[in-house]
Amino acid sequence: MTATAGASGSDILLDRMMSLHPKIIDLTLDRMWRILDALGNPQDRLPPVIHIAGTNGKGSTLAMIRAGLESTGARVHAYTSPHLVRFHERIYLAGANIDEDRLTAILDRCLDANGPDPITYFEITTAAALVAFAEEPADYTLLEVGLGGRLDATNVIADPRLTIITPVALDHQQYLGDTLGEIAGEKAGILKRRVPCIVGRQEEAALDVIEAKAARLGAPLIARGQHWHSTEERGRLVFQDETGLLDLPLPNLPGPHQVDNAGNALAALRALGMDETACEAAVTRAVWPARMQRLRHGPLIDLAPGAEIWLDGGHNPHAGRALAEALRRMPPRPTHLVTGMLNTKDVHGYLAPLAPHVASLTALDVPGQAATLPAAETEAEARAAGFDASRADSAAEAVAAIAATDPNARILICGSLYLAGEILKENG
Numbered sequence: 001m002t003a004t005a006g007a008s009g010s011d012i013l014l015d016r017m018m019s020l021h022p023k024i025i026d027l028t029l030d031r032m033w034r035i036l037d038a039l040g041n042p043q044d045r046l047p048p049v050i051h052i053a054g055t056n057g058k059g060s061t062l063a064m065i066r067a068g069l070e071s072t073g074a075r076v077h078a079y080t081s082p083h084l085v086r087f088h089e090r091i092y093l094a095g096a097n098i099d100e101d102r103l104t105a106i107l108d109r110c111l112d113a114n115g116p117d118p119i120t121y122f123e124i125t126t127a128a129a130l131v132a133f134a135e136e137p138a139d140y141t142l143l144e145v146g147l148g149g150r151l152d153a154t155n156v157i158a159d160p161r162l163t164i165i166t167p168v169a170l171d172h173q174q175y176l177g178d179t180l181g182e183i184a185g186e187k188a189g190i191l192k193r194r195v196p197c198i199v200g201r202q203e204e205a206a207l208d209v210i211e212a213k214a215a216r217l218g219a220p221l222i223a224r225g226q227h228w229h230s231t232e233e234r235g236r237l238v239f240q241d242e243t244g245l246l247d248l249p250l251p252n253l254p255g256p257h258q259v260d261n262a263g264n265a266l267a268a269l270r271a272l273g274m275d276e277t278a279c280e281a282a283v284t285r286a287v288w289p290a291r292m293q294r295l296r297h298g299p300l301i302d303l304a305p306g307a308e309i310w311l312d313g314g315h316n317p318h319a320g321r322a323l324a325e326a327l328r329r330m331p332p333r334p335t336h337l338v339t340g341m342l343n344t345k346d347v348h349g350y351l352a353p354l355a356p357h358v359a360s361l362t363a364l365d366v367p368g369q370a371a372t373l374p375a376a377e378t379e380a381e382a383r384a385a386g387f388d389a390s391r392a393d394s395a396a397e398a399v400a401a402i403a404a405t406d407p408n409a410r411i412l413i414c415g416s417l418y419l420a421g422e423i424l425k426e427n428g
Contacts, residue, residue, distance in 0.1 A: 009104035013111060014087055014125070021120045027151035031119045035127045036156060038113035042127075042134035043156045047077065049141045050268060051157060053149040053187045054166025054200065056318045057261040060253055060288050061166055061200075062142050064265035068274055068282030070095070074139040079129045079154065081122070081146050084290055084313075084421035091129045094138045106131050122146050126153040148176050150189020162271055163190050163197040163219075166264055168206040169318035174344070184209040191219045196271055199223040200264045222267055230263025232256065237283060239266045246276060251283045254292040256329060257322035290420035292326055298427035303396060304403035308333065308410045311424070313417035315341060317349030323414065324353040334406050338398040339382070339415040340364035343373040347381040350415065355386040359406070362398040363391040366419045378415075395423055 036043055050065065052058050059080055069076050078092035091098040110128045126146070133141050140161075145152045149165075168184045176183045184206035191197055191213050199210055201224050214221050222228065228241035232250065237259060239246040246266065251258040262283050269279055290313040295301060300309055314323055327335060335358045341347050351361070363378035373381075375391040382389035392398035395413055402409050413423055 008100055010087065010100055010107060013104060013107040014121075016111065017107070017121050017124050020114070020124065021118045023120065025122075025147065026120055027148065029151055029153070029155065031117070031123050032127065032153050032156055034117065035110065035114050035119060035124065036130070039110065039127060039131055042130040044158070045134040046130065046141045046157070047133070047138040048161035049143055049157045050162045050164065051143045051145070051154065051160045051190050052164045052166065053145040053152075053190045054164070055169040055171050055183070055187075055316065056314070056322070057166040057200065057257070057264065058144050060258060060261040060286070060291055061164060061264040061268075062144055063253070063286040063288040064251070064262055064282040065268050066092075066142060067285040067287070068265065068269045068278040069140055069272075071281030071285065072274065072278050075137065076140050076142060077133045077136070077138045078142040078144075079126070079133070080144045082417055082421070084417065085425045087125070090125070091132055093132055094136050098132055102132065103128070120153075123153045130156075145187075145190065148183075148186040148189065150186050152190075155190055158192070160192060160195055162268060163192065163195055164200070164264060164268055165190070165197060165202075165210060166200040167260070167318065168202060169316060170346070170349075171316040171318075180205040181209045185213070188213040191217050193217045194219060196220045196222055198264055198267045198271065201225070201260050222271060224260075224263060224267070228263065228267045230259055230266065232259050237262055239263060239279070241267060241270055243270055246279055248280050248283050251286070253286055253288055254294075255322060255326035257325065289424065290417060292323070295423075295427060300396065300399050300423070300427050303400045304407070304409070304411065306407040307399075307403055309399065310410065310412045311420050312412065312414045313420040314414065315345050315350060315416050317346055317353070320350035321353045323412075324357055327354070327357040327412075330410070333408070333410040334359045335410040335412060336402045336406065337361040337387075338364060338392075338395055338402075338411060338413045339378060340366040340375070340419040341373045341378055341415040342366060342369060342371045342418070343377075344371060345373070347373060347378065348385055351382055351385040351387070358412075359388065359409075360402070361387040361389045362402065363389060364393075364395060364398065364419070366416050367422045369416075369418050395426075
């Protein structure tokens, strides 16, 4: 992020915050405790917190829980990352993204409270979110972990109402560990003594670690496959737990993997005492951009008026498998990927499941990201995974080229949330 002419007050302050620590990621809670103490410990004055960790599905699960809670008239705060277009998306304050004036004022206070001391961008902006949530009345606070769990900047809530661990998979190994068990241990760091935890679909190695940590803390687990089930049956979502059975519409968020995410959300809503009406709203009213989102207007659509254009921000092997299954279930149509990824990701692991379902892949650099995998390398990885691959200088160039040879194509722009954000920004 770079401040430019015409930048808003929050843009200028956020740009300053980027320079407060030499590393983007430096996992520890010491700096968080220091700044929170200087700010009067807002983390202790939040509305009841639902804390969500996991590798995949955190955002969709959060969106469904929010939709369910808000259908009851509840006021809900939510903290998510990264943002797609504007930072304000990260701080959802009792029904709307935080406004510019309030964000600028709170960022200013956080800079003053921090002084000259080192602090990462995510830490100081998380502190800002906690200040905003503490000062605005609401009924619930939904906190999405940024990275890991144990040492994540959000892991400062002593007594959350509920914790959730969505599926754990290999990702961010350079920070969280090389094995599924090690990564699960980091995610399980959000567990708190005697606080119930909803556990989504897990591989055995991850579940064993989560169960062991929960046993040590006396934290009751409400685990998929043991205490609840979520399946698709005859075009409906069937959820069953110890309370009974729910027969609901399929999630409005596209993709079969959303049945699992819906299960996480429904188990959480049931644990919070919500009724069937709230559960139905969770699966029918959730909004979560860049998760198999159909683009219907804007310059990209004008370039390919006969095509379907979709956008997805998944970026790891688990996401690649989920996306492949979503494509498999869609009506037959020639499908072309436009893909950009970061150089920290398992590119082959992401792409390999997709190869049987697509006609071609066009590789891009991710705009504005120093850590982008160069398009030439993405192209080479794609060829190695069995794709007919090429590269382009922009998404617009890629879409126009695909439409010129296959006017009725299905075009899926994918591989990075940062790429998805740029597409949403440029496409209006």
